[in-house]
Amino acid sequence: EAGVAQSPRYKIIEKRQSVAFWCNPISGHATLYWYQQILGQGPKLLIQFQNNGVVDDSQLPKDRFSAERLKGVDSTLKIQPAKLEDSAVYLCASSRDFNQPQHFGDGTRLSIL
Amino acid sequence: QKEVEQNSGPLSVPEGAIASLNCTYSDRGSQSFFWYRQYSGKSPELIMSIYSNGDKEDGRFTAQLNKASQYVSLLIRDSQPSDSATYLCAALDSNSGYALNFGKGTSLLVTP
16 A cells, blocks of 8 residues: 655755645545644644645644645645745645644755755 | 653653653644654654553553643653654644644664
């Protein structure tokens, strides 16, 4: 079974620029999550999708972050404009359903200059 | 704020010893708990899940859950240098879409 795929693996941008991340979950997984992990901390949920609907985006900074999951499969997370504090690893995870174990992709390491 | 607390460590144990990692959580509504292992520069990898009070064993790993005390632990028997990593404890948040609330992780170092 293929795992969660994410791209790019690394991204370096300047503050105020925009960036987008892509995630392809494990086949058949209905629930998709985006987490932000700052160095030395545990992952923090940004947004959760169930199929193509948003379940929880309460911790997503909506003035600069947006996410979508068209057709209930792939998802993209966008930051525009980026701030220095957005430097982190962005992890995508998926689970078979909303209360099942979550499996993580390799993440995208974002550096803001 | 629902919190999951872990000692950041580092916890250092000699090869072959038992490593004991502990976690407490604040949300009494949490019913499901997970331990993830994260190597430096890598993503979290699920190693154990536990849903009911008591012990759950899988190979060299044993997870323990005590809901009355709001306490979760992970024991690693016969620790190996390859077990050196950060161990993240997570509780499933049943009130907001079943996302995971993570602790900051405990760094484990197994010395040869």
